[in-house]
Structure formats: C-alpha cells, structure tokens
Amino acid sequence: MVRTVGVSRFLVVGAGLAGACAAWRLAQRGHEVTLLDRTRPAAPDGSSHGSARILRFAYPEAGYAALVVRALDGWRELEAASGTTLLTPAPALDHGAGRDPRALARVLEEVGVEHELLSPSEAGDRWPQVTADGEVLHQPGGAVLDAERTVHAAVAEARAHGAQLLTGWPLASLERSGHGSRARFTARAEDGREVEAAHVVVAVGGWLPDVLGRLGLPPSFLAGMPPVVVTEETAVHLPYAEEHAHDAWPTVIHQRPGELPVYALPGGRDADHRGLKVAQHAAGQRVASAAHRSGVVDRAAVARVVAQARQHLPGVVPEPYAETTCLYTSTPTEDFVIDGADGVTVVSACSGHGGKFAPLLGELAADAATGDAPVPERFTVS
Numbered sequence: 001m002v003r004t005v006g007v008s009r010f011l012v013v014g015a016g017l018a019g020a021c022a023a024w025r026l027a028q029r030g031h032e033v034t035l036l037d038r039t040r041p042a043a044p045d046g047s048s049h050g051s052a053r054i055l056r057f058a059y060p061e062a063g064y065a066a067l068v069v070r071a072l073d074g075w076r077e078l079e080a081a082s083g084t085t086l087l088t089p090a091p092a093l094d095h096g097a098g099r100d101p102r103a104l105a106r107v108l109e110e111v112g113v114e115h116e117l118l119s120p121s122e123a124g125d126r127w128p129q130v131t132a133d134g135e136v137l138h139q140p141g142g143a144v145l146d147a148e149r150t151v152h153a154a155v156a157e158a159r160a161h162g163a164q165l166l167t168g169w170p171l172a173s174l175e176r177s178g179h180g181s182r183a184r185f186t187a188r189a190e191d192g193r194e195v196e197a198a199h200v201v202v203a204v205g206g207w208l209p210d211v212l213g214r215l216g217l218p219p220s221f222l223a224g225m226p227p228v229v230v231t232e233e234t235a236v237h238l239p240y241a242e243e244h245a246h247d248a249w250p251t252v253i254h255q256r257p258g259e260l261p262v263y264a265l266p267g268g269r270d271a272d273h274r275g276l277k278v279a280q281h282a283a284g285q286r287v288a289s290a291a292h293r294s295g296v297v298d299r300a301a302v303a304r305v306v307a308q309a310r311q312h313l314p315g316v317v318p319e320p321y322a323e324t325t326c327l328y329t330s331t332p333t334e335d336f337v338i339d340g341a342d343g344v345t346v347v348s349a350c351s352g353h354g355g356k357f358a359p360l361l362g363e364l365a366a367d368a369a370t371g372d373a374p375v376p377e378r379f380t381v382s
C-alpha cells in the first residue's frame, strides 16, 4: 500500500474549470496549495473537456451580466500570464420570443455592455448562415472559450505559484480534527494515500452528489444546500455547408416560447474545425451522479436539434457528423454554490453556464475559502 503524505494549507479537490481556477487564485495569493484530481485536469468524463463554450453577456438579470464583465478581466489576466489564447472572438446572437432579445438588450444597457438590436433582415444580411426568428440581439464582445486549454493554463499558473498537482488521486474520505481555525483535514484515497490540509475546497462537478455527505459539513449547511441535479446532455456537430465553411461564425442562442433554448457555436478542435456544435440547454436525462453517466446519446435530443437547425441554421448541413454527451450539474435556479462551513468550501453547480465565469469562480472560491472578501449572496447557502 502506497502512503504518500502531503501537507498544505489549502487542498483543492477536482481540476475542472472551477477547481483549477480556485487553485490558481489561491496560489497566486501566496497560499500553499495542493490540487488533486481523480484522473487528470479537464477530465474527459467531466464537464470542462474540449475546445468550445460560449462567452456571452446576455442574461435576464443584470447581476449575471455584470459578473461576465468582471470575469473578462480574469480571462485577460490568465491569457497574458499563460501566453495562451483562451478566448476567440465570436459575436453572440440571441433570437426567438422565448429569449426576449428586447428585455436582454435592456439588461445590457443597464450594465453598459455594447450591443445592438437588429431586424431579421439586417441580421440576415450580416449572418446569412442564420435565419432569424424575429429581432436579433447582437453582442459584438462575445467569444468562444477553450475550456480544456483554460484548465491547463490555470493549473500551470497555480504550479508556477508553487501549487502541487496530484493526478490519479480520487478522494475517498475526508476526516476532520479540531474546529474553526484549529480544523485540520486528512484527505484519503482508497489505496491509503493521504494529504493533510487546513482548508479544503471541493470542486468535483457532477461527482458532488457522491462526495457531499462525506465532507463532514455541518447538518445546518447541508440542509441549506439547494438540490444539486446532474444531467447528461447531448450535443451534436453539424458540418458547415460548403459555401459557409470559411465564414466567421457567431455563437447563437435561439429560444421559442415555452421551449428550452438551443445554442450553437463554432466547435473548434472538438469538431475538427469543420462544423458547429449545437445542443439544447438543460434538456438532458437525470443521472444520480457523474459516476452513473451512460454515455448514450439521446436520439430524441438529436432529432430536436437537427429539426431546429434545418429551420434556423441554413449555414450547416443538418446531418450530424459527431455526437457526444456532457454533464451539467445544476441547481433549480441555475445559481452556483460557492460557500462552505468549518474549513470546507464547496464550489459547484455550474449549471451549464459556468464556463464563462471560470477565472472569477476561482477568485470567488478563494474569497470564500480564505474569508478575504464576501461572495455574492446568490451563491451562498441560506
């Protein structure tokens, strides 16, 4: 039995976007950090693998739009520090009455984000690849973020600030001794390896339901946690039609009234640079946790997305050349959880829209773990 004992002030469990950025921000503040993952950073069976997520500003609430603006500083900082391009500019478009582009435009006006409302024909002139469903909200500052590169950049920055990375290290149990400022934790893997720390940040994405009850969190905290649901989402890659193969593609969110939004974005590396990644938001099948994912593509979800592409994305051939599943970990309000008690901080439930906030999530996680600054109330446990 191998018994490697590491000791550090902060232990971050899970090296997806949330954990990698938390480790980066903690190490950057001069703390001793160990970051561990059951497999490796940006685990292929987690939520932060691959090359493409949408960065857009349009949210029905000004609070979130303002947080995207705040997150941008962190993106620029991580790009500069790592010398890696993490954001590829791509205008963001919203259309369909269910999305209510006019209401979203009012929010962007309030927050001071550059935008314009276009008539369907104006939008069609600029992006003939998209058939508008009513008015179109255009955010020129949108982008596609490279999730996997971001994780690796954040891990590299954390290590550059002295953090230790342990891969192939599945946390099996967490044992506490002492309370308050005297709390000490021993994290154990099933094979007996141990890491000790004074504070633990848990960012295990869709594995949270398996782990939450084993962290020694007080019953009052657990009682206040919103229910966290893991769903297996289906996404497809649709090839660019020949005449649009070299177009500058926007990202698109389209929502009909009473339906879930369908989003589309240039798939980049994931799609062999040949097509658009298209999926319906939060339409997936519920699973008990990431450990229970089936990997089975939902045929009905594929059919819905293809039907919508046929009507509203004339720039692609509506025949998938690749299909995949990915995990959402969501709360009922789609608000994240960045809170903890007694030396353990939970950073989770990125609810299918957390990618764009990654550097900020790291900052807020570090704030919550250290007590350096308050975390926005919407992310705390009541």
Ligand SMILES: Cc1cc2nc3c(=O)[nH]c(=O)nc-3n(C[C@H](O)[C@H](O)[C@H](O)COP(=O)(O)OP(=O)(O)OC[C@H]3O[C@@H](n4cnc5c(N)ncnc54)[C@H](O)[C@@H]3O)c2cc1C
Pocket (backbone or CB within 6 Å): 013, 014, 015, 016, 017, 018, 019, 036, 037, 038, 039, 040, 041, 042, 043, 045, 046, 047, 048, 049, 052, 053, 054, 055, 147, 169, 170, 171, 172, 203, 204, 205, 206, 207, 211, 233, 235, 279, 325, 326, 327, 328, 347, 348, 349, 350, 351, 352, 353, 354, 355, 356, 357
């Ligand atoms: C299909 C899809 C599309 C999305 N689109 C967008 C988008 O367009 N825009 C946007 O902003 N966001 C988007 N998101 C959301 C974004 O990708 C997620 O918010 C983000 O990846 C969540 O990261 P995470 O670190 O919480 O989880 P993960 O990336 O899953 O990381 C958790 C890590 O914890 C590790 N782990 C688990 N259990 C243990 C254990 N016991 N011990 C040690 N390690 C453990 C895992 O191996 C994993 O590496 C999308 C997500 C999906 C799935």
